[in-house]
Amino acid sequence: MTDNTPQMDSATDAGTGFESVIGDPSADNANASQAGGHRVSGSHRAARTASSKRTISAVAGVIGEILITLAVIVGFYLAWQMWWTGVMSQRTQASDDEVQTSSWTSAKSSDNTYRIAKANPVSTTPLEEGKYQTSKIMSKIYIPRFGAKWVRNIVEGTDIQQLNMHGLGHYSESQKAGAIGNFAVAGHRAGYGEPLAHIDDFKPGDKIVLRTQNYWYVYEYTNHEIVDPENVGVIEPVPNHPGQKPTERLITLTTCEPRYAYITAAHRWIAYGKLVSWSRVSEGVPKELASKARDGQVVFAQEEGTTVLPPDMSHIALASLLSYVVVYLAALAVWRYRGVRKYLGTAKEKRPVFSLYGWLTRIQPGPLPVRIVLVLLLCATLIAVFFQWGYPWMAQNLPFLQLTSNYVG
Numbered sequence: 001m002t003d004n005t006p007q008m009d010s011a012t013d014a015g016t017g018f019e020s021v022i023g024d025p026s027a028d029n030a031n032a033s034q035a036g037g038h039r040v041s042g043s044h045r046a047a048r049t050a051s052s053k054r055t056i057s058a059v060a061g062v063i064g065e066i067l068i069t070l071a072v073i074v075g076f077y078l079a080w081q082m083w084w085t086g087v088m089s090q091r092t093q094a095s096d097d098e099v100q101t102s103s104w105t106s107a108k109s110s111d112n113t114y115r116i117a118k119a120n121p122v123s124t125t126p127l128e129e130g131k132y133q134t135s136k137i138m139s140k141i142y143i144p145r146f147g148a149k150w151v152r153n154i155v156e157g158t159d160i161q162q163l164n165m166h167g168l169g170h171y172s173e174s175q176k177a178g179a180i181g182n183f184a185v186a187g188h189r190a191g192y193g194e195p196l197a198h199i200d201d202f203k204p205g206d207k208i209v210l211r212t213q214n215y216w217y218v219y220e221y222t223n224h225e226i227v228d229p230e231n232v233g234v235i236e237p238v239p240n241h242p243g244q245k246p247t248e249r250l251i252t253l254t255t256c257e258p259r260y261a262y263i264t265a266a267h268r269w270i271a272y273g274k275l276v277s278w279s280r281v282s283e284g285v286p287k288e289l290a291s292k293a294r295d296g297q298v299v300f301a302q303e304e305g306t307t308v309l310p311p312d313m314s315h316i317a318l319a320s321l322l323s324y325v326v327v328y329l330a331a332l333a334v335w336r337y338r339g340v341r342k343y344l345g346t347a348k349e350k351r352p353v354f355s356l357y358g359w360l361t362r363i364q365p366g367p368l369p370v371r372i373v374l375v376l377l378l379c380a381t382l383i384a385v386f387f388q389w390g391y392p393w394m395a396q397n398l399p400f401l402q403l404t405s406n407y408v409g
Contacts, residue, residue, distance in 0.1 A: 054353055057353045058353045058354040058355075061353060061354070061355050062354070062355070062356055065355065065356045065357055066356070073386070076383060076386060076387070076391075077386075077391055077394070080386070080387055080391040081191050081391075081395075081404075081405055082190065082191055082194075084313075084387055084391075085164070085191045085192045085193070085407070086191065086192060086193040086194060087309055087310055088165065088192075089164065089165050089166075089167070089192045089193035090193055090309055091309055092165040092166060093152070093153045093165075093166060093167050093193075094309075096137055096153060096155075096166060096167075097137065097140075097153060100136060100137045101137055101140070101213075103213075104213045104214075104281070105213060105214050105281040105282050106281070106282075107281050107282075107284055107285050107300065107303070109284070113297060113298065114284055114285050114290065114297075114298040114299070114300045115283065115284035115285070115298055116284055116285060116286070116287050116290050116298055117216060117279035117280060117281075117283040117284035117285055117286055117287075118279060118280075118283055119218070119277040119278075119279055119286065119287070120277060120278050120279060121277070122249060122275050122276065122277065122278070124278075125178045125179075125217070125249065125275065125278045126178070126215060126278070127176055127177070127178055127179055128176065128177070128212045128213055128214065128215065132156035132170065132172070132176070133156055134156050134157045134172075135155050135156065135157055135161075135162055135166065136155060136156055137153045137154065137155055137166075137167075138154060138155065138156050138170060138177070138212065139153075139154040139170075139177050139210045139211060139212050140152070140153055140154065140210070140211045141153075141154050141168060141185075141208065141209070141210055141211075142208075142209040142210075142211065142289055142302055143206070143207075143208055143209070144206070144207060144209075144288065144289070145198070145201055145202060145203070145206045145207075145221075146198050146201070148301045148302075149301055149302050150302070151302045152167040152168055152187070152193070152195045153166060153167035153168070154167060154168045154169070154170055154185055154210075155167060155168075155169055155170065156169070156170050156172060157169050157170070157172060158170070158171055158172075158185075158186045160406050160408050161408050163186060163187060163188055163192065164188070164192045164406065164407070164408060165192070167187070167193070167195060168185045168186065168187040168195055168196075168253075169185060169186050169187070170183070170184070170185050171184040171185065171186065171235050173235070174235050174237075174252075175237060175246075177210045177212055177215075177217050178210070178212075178215065178217045178249060178275060178278060179249060180237075180246050180247065180248070180249050181237035181238075181246040181249070181250065182235060182236060182237050182238070182239060182246065182250045182251070182252055183210075183249075183250065183251045183252070184234070184235035184251075184252040184253075184254065185251075185252070185253055185254070186253075186254045186255065187253065187254075187255055188255065188256070189255040189256045189257075189259045189265075189269070190256070190259050190260055191405075196253060196255035196269075197259065199224075199253060199255055199269055199271050200224075200269065202221045202224065202271055203221070204221060204222060204223070205220060205221065206220070206221040207219065207220060207221070207288040208220070208221060208251055208253075208273050209286060209288055209289055210251075211281065212281075213281075214280065214281055214282070215278055215279070215280060215281060216278060216279040216280070216281060216285075216286045217275060217278050218275070218276055218277045218278065218279070218286050218288055219250075219251045219273040219274060219275050219276065220273055220274060220275075220276045221271060221272070221273045222272050222273055222274060223271075223272055224269060224270055224271045224272065225270050225272075226257050226267050226268070226269055226270070227267065227268050227270055228267060228268070229265075229266075229267070229268055231268070234252055234254065234268075234270045235252055235254070239252060239270075239272065248274055248275075249274065249275035250272065250273065250274050250275070251272070251273045251274070251275070252270060252271070252272055252273075253270070253271040253273075254268055254269070254270055254271075255268065255269050256268065256269070257269040262404075263403050263404055264403070284298070285298065285300045289301070289302060312388070313384045313385075313387040313388035314384075314388045316380070316384040317381055317384035317385050317388060320377050320380040320381040320384060321377075321381045323377050324374060324377040324378055324381060327370070327373060327374055327377065328364070328365060328374055331364070331365040331366030331370045331371075331374070332365040332366075334366070335365055335366040335367060335370070336365060337363070337365050338365070338366060338367055339361065339362040339363070339364065339366075339368070339371055340362060340363060343362055357375070360375055360378075361375050392407065395407035396408075
């Protein structure tokens with residue numbers, strides 16, 4: 001019997017050698033599966049990384065937008081406090097002036113022109129009759145150093161409401177305009193029209209002119225001092241000398257120092273002056289307030305023309321809102337929500353990172369320029385609402401703002 005075992009061994013050996021040349025199919029499949037697993041795992045990690053980055057970017061962007069929005073709100077609050085309260089005060093003063101001084105003696109002559117009034121000596125100074133009425137205009141004040149058209153009302157009393165909305169306030173315990181003693185008034189230096197903002201610009205000899213119903217009183221600035229808020233002696237008949245009998249006719253202006261202060265001002269700036277002449281309103285205008293045109297006509301700059309004030313913010317809010325509604329409906333009818341359709345038609349991975357203002361712009365109807373206009377109209381409406389109602393409410397109800405604004409409705 002022939003032994004075939006060696007042949008079988010040879011065949012086996014041959015088979016082993018062939019597989020070593022062409023490779024093992026099962027091994028190839030295993031390697032391919034392992035490589036594919038690595039590729040899938042890597043793509044998943046990349047996708048997760050990209051998603052995490054988008055989330056972080058979106059969160060950071062939203063936080064940034066919120067902070068920017070808060071900064072804008074604070075910025076507009078400062079504008080409201082420093083500027084718009086002045087507009088409100090000017091509007092109130094104009095209304096007071098129209099109602100309360102319309103019966104005062106006119107400085108114009110019969111031919112509707114001005115003349116320079118005669119300056120009379122201090123020793124003959126007359127006074128207005130009657131008592132001053134609280135919150136009513138008892139005088140107008142002109143200070144050429146503060147501007148050619150600078151004029152403010154002076155009302156009786158120095159409460160916050162009177163100083164905020166009605167101009168300067170007369171200390172009721174001080175003397176009348178033109179009287180022997182001390183005619184003392186107070187006024188804001190920042191906000192609410194800031195009538196005494198530039199009190200530190202006074203130079204010796206500058207004129208301070210009062211106009212009552214029938215008389216002009218011309219004072220001359222002499223000096224100033226800075227005192228503590230508790231020092232009420234500055235409004236005594238003889239400043240800082242209580243009980244001393246007065247012999248001069250003085251004026252005292254009091255305001256805060258410094259002009260801008262954290263919460264409350266630490267000191268008071270006090271400006272002093274003394275009466276140098278008086279005139280009758282019926283005779284014209286004091287030379288200190290008069291100038292002459294090329295034709296020789298006397299010009300009273302403070303009374304020429306009118307101050308143009310911005311419209312009431314409630315009107316601006318209503319106009320902006322109505323404009324928004326009209327543009328919105330027109331864009332909706334013509335273009336529909338083009339921004340939303342474009343966003344939904346974009347693959348998720350290619351969509352813009354989430355943004356509050358981007359979202360607000362996207363949900364408006366129409367093409368991008370129209371949507372931007374709509375967002376701007378919305379912003380204008382909100383700003384006007386803040387100025388008219390939001391900021392006054394904040395100034396009255398938030399403790400910190402109550403202290404810093406002194407606002408009263």
